Amino acid sequence: MMRHLISAADLTRDDAVLILDTAEEMARVADRPIKKLPTLRGRTVVNLFFEDSTRTRISFEAAEKRLSADVINFTAKGSSVSKGESLKDTAQTLEAMGVDAVVIRHGASGAPFRLATSGWIDAAVINAGDGTHQHPTQALLDAFTLRRRLVGPDAGLGQDLAGRRVTIVGDILHSRVARSNVDLLHTLGAHVTLVAPPTLVPVGVENWPCEVSYSLDKVLDRSDAVMMLRVQRERMNAAYFPTEREYARRYGLDGERMAKMPADAIVMHPGPMVRGMEITAEVADSPRCTVVEQVTNGVSVRMAVLYLLLGGNEPAVAQNRSAPASEENHAS
């Protein structure tokens, strides 16, 4: 296992499957009355959020606390960053306080990579979303959700997503979720199709391991999952599309379109949803929509990532559960 998690592209198939399998173990913890493992007791994790985020930060915090880590939350607003302190100085300051891992969300693409590779700090770095680059734990929780739904929680163990067809719809150009998912789903053997108006597809997409379609209707009947991305209304002002209504008509998912999908196909969304824009309420509230499950799964996947990055070679959760004492014996 690697020391940092910066990009979904850095994960091998076996790395990814290990994370998903570990996340299944973690998910079982969530079903227990006491949802807590001692695995990261005495370890300190800082959530370093330079960009506004509610769900990702809370998800990481929940994961860290369930693993018994000490958690420090840092948000840029009102901090020394707003007084001009650099990323380097902020990170070094936090590390000097004895931080073992940094979970970073930053508006600049590449900021987590810089943090991990510039010799500024020694702590493990987990990318919680950087600019329009990557959001690897989102891709992992999406893959986890796909595997659970399409293969099954138990049947899925050890399995990848070979042959599954995933369609990602929306603002691909500005989406770190799309980039991470294309990388990870391809690694796991799935066929990915991106759907967007041509203005929201990046120049250079031809090198990505996926297909591109400008028509949602043409690909619905051959999608095992359709992942809708949030489309910000501001994009309209930069002439990416003419009006909100036209976008919704051409690329929004409504009940009529959902009916064209195969019977067991699912609808995914990383949230936050813009109802009436990329997704109608009818679809968002349907049992085929996994948006709430994705949130739940996010905690399990982030627990798995933290455990695998920080727990080293200590026993997996299953053994911890059956023989709690061995956790201390094996602690490094």
Next chain:
Amino acid sequence: MTAHTKTLIRGARLLGGEPQDVLIDGETVAAVGTGLDAEGARVIEAGGLVLLPGLVDLHTHLREPGREDSETVLTGTRAAAAGGYTAVHAMANTFPVADTAGVVEQVWRLGKESGYCDVQPVGAVTVGLEGKHLAELGAMHDSAANVRVFSDDGKCVDDAVIMRRALEYVKAFDGVVAQHAQEPRLTEGAQMNEGVVSAELGLGGWPAVAEESIIARDVLLAAHVGSRVHICHLSTAGSVEIVRWAKSKGWNVTAEVTPHHLLLTDELVRTYNPVYKVNPPLRTEADVLALRAALADGTIDCVATDHAPHPHEDKDCEWPAAAMGMVGLETALSVVQQTMVDTGLLDWAGVADRMSLRPAAISGIAGQGRPVAAGEPANLTLVDPDYRGDVDPAGFASRSRNTPYEGRELPGRVTHTFLRGRATVVDGKLA
């Protein structure tokens, strides 16, 4: 140094040709030949070294006044001398902007005082580089700085009418407008070349068309009003095609390329190390090859460094927060040797043409870019082309260290530089 001094450079390969002796007497070249009399002269044994006319840089950011934390006229000209240059053109994007006679005269005077190379100030085209009102171009020309090259470099003169007027106006004193070709709307938030790598890295794209569309417009404008135009730091294969076409029409268009665009590609941005962040951005391998071919066939007239010093903190950060630019004066000749000479695209006479004669001709700067011949000013550079060494920024004369070549092996080393007969560099060290 008022004493009448003689220096004999013995056995140097003049423009890479047969060994010759060159006798410097005072400020001028007294004789070129074989077996010249060394009596009363300091002798430099130059066997194996290549002798070039002193290099001339059309595009240098000396940062003074205003950003003396990154470079001063003194440190910048020392870097220039170390790199084999005897003249540099100081870009106008200082604080305050060099858009008045007062500022260009200040830079010109600081250059005189430095004594390491000639400093020819470039004047801004528009007031404050804002692209709205013409600066007093005539006053800058008439000043002691005698400005003939005007540029809003760092910013594009994107208003077609302002550009047209500037092109026309400077004809009165044989000036030239040097355009930083960058369509601003197409490059809002641009961080790197738009293409395969930017798509993957999620960094804002700087598309080639943003450069090419301005160049196309400006060569047409220059043709329409019968002016000459110079294109700064050409970076794409498409730009090369447009300049080639304009020249085929007989239009008065010249162009420069930087050393880094002859060597580096946008693949380096994968490191997210802002030392590779520059404007225009590093492009693709195909662009690099097209630029080399164009420099070889003369479509691109000259090499210009776009030496852009920045303090450490402006590069020791995340990519989008970093400043754009690279220092280049002290590595330019080595990069040109590696990309153009060692590849067989250009001989040393060609290097002399592209790095001294042609840039001096474009600028009209006096006493620079002259042939190495009796009676000419003794602005000379000696190069050891067999030297190989890793670039160590700690040894730079520049105040800044933002080189993309740190730790990279480059060929060639400047051993001596002479500015009007006076050695500014001796045995690879500043005199």
